Amino acid sequence: MTRHLLSAIFTAALLMTSAAAFAASDKQSAPPGSFDGAPAQYTRFTATELTRGFLALAFGSDLSIGAKSKGVRRFTHDIRARVVSTGSVNRKTAVEKIIAEYAVAVPNLRLRLAQGDDEADITVRLIDEGDFANAIESAFGRETARAFVEKTDAQCMTSVRSDRDGEIAHSISFVIVDQGDDVFLDCAYHELLHAFGLSNHDDKNPWTMLNQERQVGYLTVYDRSLLTILYDPRIEPGLTHAQARRLLPKLIHDLGLADGGHRAPHDGALGGNRR
Numbered sequence: 361m362t363r364h365l366l367s368a369i370f371t372a373a374l375l376m377t378s379a380a381a382f383a384a385s386d387k388q389s390a391p392p393g394s395f396d397g398a399p400a401q402y403t404r405f406t407a408t409e410l411t412r413g414f415l416a417l418a419f420g421s422d423l424s425i426g427a428k429s430k431g432v433r434r435f436t437h438d439i440r441a442r443v444v445s446t447g448s449v450n451r452k453t454a455v456e457k458i459i460a461e462y463a464v465a466v467p468n469l470r471l472r473l474a475q476g477d478d479e480a481d482i483t484v485r486l487i488d489e490g491d492f493a494n495a496i497e498s499a500f501g502r503e504t505a506r507a508f509v510e511k512t513d514a515q516c517m518t519s520v521r522s523d524r525d526g527e528i529a530h531s532i533s534f535v536i537v538d539q540g541d542d543v544f545l546d547c548a549y550h551e552l553l554h555a556f557g558l559s560n561h562d563d564k565n566p567w568t569m570l571n572q573e574r575q576v577g578y579l580t581v582y583d584r585s586l587l588t589i590l591y592d593p594r595i596e597p598g599l600t601h602a603q604a605r606r607l608l609p610k611l612i613h614d615l616g617l618a619d620g621g622h623r624a625p626h627d628g629a630l631g632g633n634r635r
């Protein structure tokens with residue numbers, strides 16, 4: 361009897377754990393324009409799932425150059441992006457389209473292409489894989505480039521220069537263009553997320569394209585939500601992890617990003633707690 365009761369409690373605990381871990385729902389196939397074999401995506405997330413992603417990805421970085429900011433990093437002004445193509449495959453227009461897609465998806469980014477001699481806030485350099493090591497060496501110096509390559513074995517990279525308060529001054533991304541659509545699209549979408557201020561990776565997060573074990577190649581609903589949070593006026597540059605954690609529940613609720621954020625495992629009425 362006691363053993364059965366214990367076992368029932370144990371099963372219930374397991375159910376609750378798995379429901380909490382896999383509450384993401386409404387799976388949809390990759391959007392048109394994705395590379396062949398691009399993964400499907402979940403499109404509805406709980407507040408807990410979004411909070412987890414934001415706290416993991418908006419703080420810290422694999423590569424820090426210059427002044428280190430412990431808090432949130434992001435742009436606070438209009439962002440002008442320029443694409444410079446020197447690779448053997450011309451994908452400039454494709455990247456400009458991706459930039460336009462981000463601008464529409466996250467209006468608070470205030471993102472547009474740099475015109476004429478405009479100084480750019482984000483530079484995207486399109487290069488061949490064989491030029492990658494040289495390109496980052498000439499941009500950051502031999503020591504930094506070597507340390508980076510040793511540490512991450514990356515195919516593409518982004519460096520974000522921000523001031524002490526966390527305001528981004530300039531981002532530069534290197535994107536490989538000659539290794540097929542999958543590598544190109546994955547790099548382009550991934551590196552732009554870094555350029556906007558989601559600097560980190562989380563290889564345990566199954567929804568973000570900033571999981572280095574995944575190849576995604578399109579703007580996921582999950583990452584769009586994280587960017588929407590980052591560019592909400594309440595998320596100021598320099599905000600600490602603890603401050604962000606306190607702000608997020610209300611912010612996610614106000615933005616309507618979570619679906620059934622407080623959903624109980626057996627609650628049939630999804631989103632029943634929304635007003």
Ligand SMILES: [Zn+2]
Nearest residue numbers: 550554561570
């Ligand atoms: Zn990355």
